[in-house]
Each structure stands twice: as structure tokens, then as C-alpha cells.
Amino acid sequence: MSIERGPCIPFTPASRLPDAAFEILAPEGRELRLFSACVEQLATGLQWAEGPVWFGDGRYLLVSDIPNDRILRWDDCSATVSEFRRPSGNANGLARDLQGRLLACEHLGRRVTRTEHDGRVTVLADRFGGKPLNSPNDITCAADGAVWFTDPDFGISGDWEGAPAAAEQPHGVYRVDPRTGELQRVLDDLAGPNGLAFTPDGSRLLVVESRAQPHRLIWSYAVDGANLSDKRLLIDAAGHGALDGIAVDTAGRIWCGFGANGQPDADAQALDGVLVFGADGQPLAHIHLPERCANLCFGGAKGNRLFMASSHSLYALYVNARGLVR
Numbered sequence: 001m002s003i004e005r006g007p008c009i010p011f012t013p014a015s016r017l018p019d020a021a022f023e024i025l026a027p028e029g030r031e032l033r034l035f036s037a038c039v040e041q042l043a044t045g046l047q048w049a050e051g052p053v054w055f056g057d058g059r060y061l062l063v064s065d066i067p068n069d070r071i072l073r074w075d076d077c078s079a080t081v082s083e084f085r086r087p088s089g090n091a092n093g094l095a096r097d098l099q100g101r102l103l104a105c106e107h108l109g110r111r112v113t114r115t116e117h118d119g120r121v122t123v124l125a126d127r128f129g130g131k132p133l134n135s136p137n138d139i140t141c142a143a144d145g146a147v148w149f150t151d152p153d154f155g156i157s158g159d160w161e162g163a164p165a166a167a168e169q170p171h172g173v174y175r176v177d178p179r180t181g182e183l184q185r186v187l188d189d190l191a192g193p194n195g196l197a198f199t200p201d202g203s204r205l206l207v208v209e210s211r212a213q214p215h216r217l218i219w220s221y222a223v224d225g226a227n228l229s230d231k232r233l234l235i236d237a238a239g240h241g242a243l244d245g246i247a248v249d250t251a252g253r254i255w256c257g258f259g260a261n262g263q264p265d266a267d268a269q270a271l272d273g274v275l276v277f278g279a280d281g282q283p284l285a286h287i288h289l290p291e292r293c294a295n296l297c298f299g300g301a302k303g304n305r306l307f308m309a310s311s312h313s314l315y316a317l318y319v320n321a322r323g324l325v326r
Contacts, residue, residue, distance in 0.1 A: 005068055007312045009290055011041040021273070021288045022317075029276060029284035032253075037318040039289065042074055042307075043081045048161070049309035051105070051138070051245070053094040054299025054325060061299060063309050064091045066107065066161045074314060076300075089113075090155060090162045093138035093245070093295070096326045098145045105136035107155025107162030112136050112147065112176070124176050125149075125183045131168040135161070138195050138245055138295070141326065143202045145178030146226075148186075150193040150207070173207060175226050184226045190219070195245035195295065198223070199279070200252050200324060206234065208243045208256075216243045216261065218254070218281075234281040237261075241271040245295030247306075249321040252279030255306065259292025274308055289315055298323020 014020060019038040024030050047067040054061050059076040062084055070086035071094070085091075089106030097103055102115040103124075110133045111126035124147060126133060135155025140148050152171045155162035173187035173196065187193065192211025199206070205228060209217045218235035221228040235254070237243050244257035254277045260268035273289040274296060291311035299305050303322040308315040 006045040006047040006065070008044045009041070009311075009313050011044070011290060011313070013040060014038045019317075023286040023288060025283045025285055026278075028278060028282075032276060032285055032320050034318055034320050039287070039315055039317045042079070042314045042316050043072070044313040046072070046312050046314070048294070049311060049314055050294050051091065051093040052295060052297045052307045052309045052314070053096060053102070054297055054307065055096070055100075056299065056301070056325065057100065059301075061297075061307055061314075062094055062102070063307075063314055064088065064094060066090050066092055066155075069108070071104075092155065092161070093136070093149070095139045095141055095147075097141045097147065098326070100326070103139050103141065103147060105139050105149055107135040110135055110156070110162075110165075112139065112149055124181070125174065128169060128172075128174070128183055128185060132165075133174075134167050134169050134171070136174075137193075140196055140198065142198060142223075147176040147178075148196060148205070149174055149176075150196055152192045152194065152211070154192070171211075177226070186226055186228050195243070195257070197246050197248045197254075198324075199248060200250055206246060206248070206254065208246060210243060216241070218243060218246070218256070235277055241275075242292075243275075244293070245309075247296050247298055247323055249298065249323050250303075251321065253277065253284065253321065254279070254281075255296055255298075255323075257293035257295050257308070257310075258286075259294075272310070274306070287317060298325050 046065040051064040073084040090108040093105040095103045134153040153167040156165040170188040194208040194210035216237040220234040222230040242261040274287040276285040293310040303325040
């Protein structure tokens, strides 16, 4: 379904099975592909799609359209798209807390909010140490109810995804304590912290360092409350592309939004899509898309439908894996 105010990307589903868009990179990746499942384009016409989150109790997906300052809703029952919220504060990353409430990273207000069940909006974080945050980017909720988010300066670099402003904080990763509401900065040594997710048992936090040079990286940390330790390099993009948002399935595999890193490359389009890594960081599969994928989540009735927010469009693919869906 076409949505106003953005480029509409032509798309033709695969006519032969299995879908060639699902490239197997290792034998273990073969088990993730469903023979008769094809990539679908659910919506197009967004300016920059980001931060999808699944609401299974309502059978709908929310996705941010950052430059258009809105959150869109894709309805699973009717396959229609509507505006869920406008203005959205140039919302980026979205998630749900343990009570099923919407959590949002808002670039314009440089804040993290929670939408209550009655529609009221509560500000969870907008300042640290008396100074404004940069532009909260991606967000997740831990099993203990703590809200974790990344805070690079992407949304204050111009008018496209927010409003230009000077950064007053280092790029950081933060935690909102579930009991006290205290905002704690847990990391401040990553360049462009971006996507983040917990392993299935909650013992480790994965964080994308999207401005690391020369390669984009994913780090793994041991988690003990608000304390992170045992920093390990889990994935190195090796200069071939840029990692963005991530999602983890019940087996600990890591599904990464992926695309060209901005450098001239004749094969840049071949990078666009989703890379799948094993829990040990080994590449297993590449889901090729016509557009760079910024972020993704699992959803659907069985948690086995991968939703991919990709530049101007929203795509979906059923896979032989189940995501960690709240």
C-alpha cells in the first residue's frame, strides 16, 4: 500500500521458490529459510523508515518515519497503513516495556518517552547531569523492567531527523532504573552507539558501534544490573558495510539491519538487507532487499515473522526462527 510524501519503491515478489533473496552463507543458515516463504513489501512511500515494534495484542506493527515526524501503523488484519501519531517528535527507535506500553526515542525533544495505556505521554529521560541528551536512537527493555537506550548525536546534526544543536554529552548508552527511575550512563566510549539487544537469557547486552573506524562493530557485554563488564568484540563488518538496528531470536542468533557504509562501491546495492549471525558471531545468511535496512523486529502470531524497516519501505519475511517478542 502506498503512503504519501515519500519515494515509492517498485517491488515484485519472487516468482520462483525458494526466494533467491535469502542467501545461505553457512550450512547453519539453511535451517532458517522457509522454502515457500518470500519477501513481501508491506508498505512504501516513507522518507526514512526506522524502529519497528510489534503489538501482538492488537495485531499491528508500529514503524517510525523520522523525517515526516510520524509513527505509522500497519494492521495485520486489514493489511492497511495509517498514521498512529503525528507529530511524533521525530521518533526513531520504538519498543515495549513489561506492561506493554510504547517506549519511544524522540530526536526532536532529545528524550525517551512512554505512552501510558490511557494515551498520556510520560518523559522517562531527557537530561543527564543537568545537560540535555543528544538524540536517543534505539531502545530495548530488559527482563527486570529497566529501559536501555543509545544516545548518539545523529538527530541533532541537521533538520532532517530533528533539529540542529550542539552535543553536550558524549555518545552514550543509558539505563533507566525500573524502581527509582534514575537515569544511569553505562557506556561513553563508543562512536555512534546504535542498535542494542539482550541475549535470550539476559546475561549479555549487544551494542552496535556504527561509527567505529575502519569497521562497524558489535560489542558484547556481561550485564549485572547497571554494570557492564567483560567487553568482547562479537562481530566486525570488516569494512564491507554498515550495521544498524539488531534483533535477537530465541536461539541467540543476531539479525542485523545492513547496507552500504556511504563509501562509493559498485556493489553497494548487493549489501542492502539483513545479515544473520550465529550467537558466536559467525555469518549464517543474508536477506537481500532493494533498500538498506535500518532496523527490524520479530512479530506475528508465532513470533516468526521478520519485519524490516528499510529506507522508504517496510518488508516482511516468515523465517524458521522465533524472535524474542514481548
